[in-house]
Amino acid sequence: MLIYGIYLYRKAERAGELTRPRTMSVVVLFILVDAALNYVAWGIDLFPxxxxxxxxxxWSGLGRTLDAAYYVSYNTTHLGGTAFVSEKALQVGCVLMLFPxxxxxxxxxxxxxxxxxxxVIVTSWGYILVWVVWLTQxxxxxxxxxxxxxYGWFGYLTLCVLGFLGAFVTLPYLYSLDTRNWR
Structure with a gap:
């Protein structure tokens, strides 16, 4: 489907039709995929x-390889998930507000x-705030x-860098957009 979309995009460009810049399409697609994946993953842990x-x-696979809180003491609280209360609070805020x-x-x-x-700019800064709180806890x-x-510290860096990369990658581009002619 993605290849068909690229084909249609190029066809529209060749026909001289007005098209969206490719960079914007890639950045917004990255934002959508990042938010949707985090929404599903954190939502699985938040709900029953x-x-x-x-x-x-x-979660036990993730816990065994990267973060042992999802392996050793997983589902020991009345809400499930890790035994760290702050993590459940972050999940509630992110799944019910930030990601949607x-x-x-x-x-x-x-x-x-x-x-x-x-x-998107406000939620990117909110995402960075969640990253700082999550790093602290x-x-x-x-x-x-x-x-x-x-993987110990390597797993820690993997979780911290790859899991929250979206906001750091997209914010510079978002601030460079000129929105004066937008609806």
Whole structure:
């Protein structure tokens, strides 16, 4: 489907039709995929689906390799998930507010809406705030979380860098856009 979309895009360009810049399409697609993947992954842990075969396999596998809080003490609280209360608070905020706002803002940004641009910028800064809070709570439980994982500090860096890369990659581009002619 992606290849067919690229084909249609090139066909429209050759026909001289007005098209969206490719850079914007790639950045917004990155935002949509990043927010949707995080929404699904954190949503599986937030809701009772974390007790399903998919949830237990996903989170115990992640815990064994990267973050032992999802392996050693997983599902020991009444809400499930890790034993760290701050992590559940981050999940509630992100799954119920941040990621849906980010997805809606990115969709509006694809349609050149000013409010979509503003929402994506605000949620990118919110994403960075979540990253700082998550780093802090992860570092405070370092001995419980990283001592029993397979990759230790490498897993820590993998989670911290790759998991929250979206906001750092997209913010410079978002600030460079000129939205004066947008609806």
């Amino acid at each position: 689906s974390h007790d399903t075969a998919l949830g237990l396999t996903w 706002m980010r997805i809606a803002g990115a969709w509006a940004l694809l349609q050149f809406r000013k409010w979509g641009h503003q929402v 992860l570092a405070m439980g370092w001995d419980q979380r990283m001592a029993h994982s397979l």
